[in-house]
Amino acid sequence: MPQDHNNKRNSKDTKDDMIHLIDNLNRDDDLKYNRRAFLKSAVGASITLGLATLPFSAIALNREEDDTNRKMITRLKDLPKDSSMNFNYPTDDEPAILVHTKEGKLKAYNNKCTHLQCPVFYEKEESVLLCPCHRGFFSVDNGQPLAGPPQRELPLIELEVKDGAVYAVGRKVRHGE
Structure with a gap:
């Protein structure tokens, strides 16, 4: 009897919920959401870095002439x-x-x-x-x-x-x- 139980477990017709956990996932949707999430993160990081360096850029543009080499x-x-x-x-x-x-x-x-x-x-x-x-x-x-x-x-x-x-x-x- 244990062999019958193992055969049923590996078959598609079994009612065991553990085997059908991934049937509701669609691989295409999964990849699309991962790409979208990656792009959102990349754009967000770029904007954050750009805003973080903005004060330094302003300081560099407004800096007075350096007379040390003059x-x-x-x-x-x-x-x-x-x-x-x-x-x-x-x-x-x-x-x-x-x-x-x-x-x-x-x-x-x-x-x-x-x-x-x-x-x-x-x-x-x-x-x-x-x-x-x-x-x-x-x-x-x-x-x-x-x-x-x-x-x-x-x-x-x-x-x-x-x-x-x-x-x-x-x-x-x-x-x-």
């Missing part, structure tokens, strides 16, 4: 067109060169050749930056090497002119641009 180089009237001057930026141990071109543009670069760190000089006749150690030439307009052994451009020093004064405000190393 350094006055010279007065614009003290640097005539087609001339240059040396200065140190961003620290007192890092030499740089400021060039006031014939066209009136201001350009500044680190004053170390990218080949062997020799100083570069503004050559007025050809309007280039010259490294005398190995005859390396750099463009005044963009700091790119024009001739000689240097393969990389000079790091650019960002400038700002305000109230007749020239300020160094940042430095960009642009290898590969």
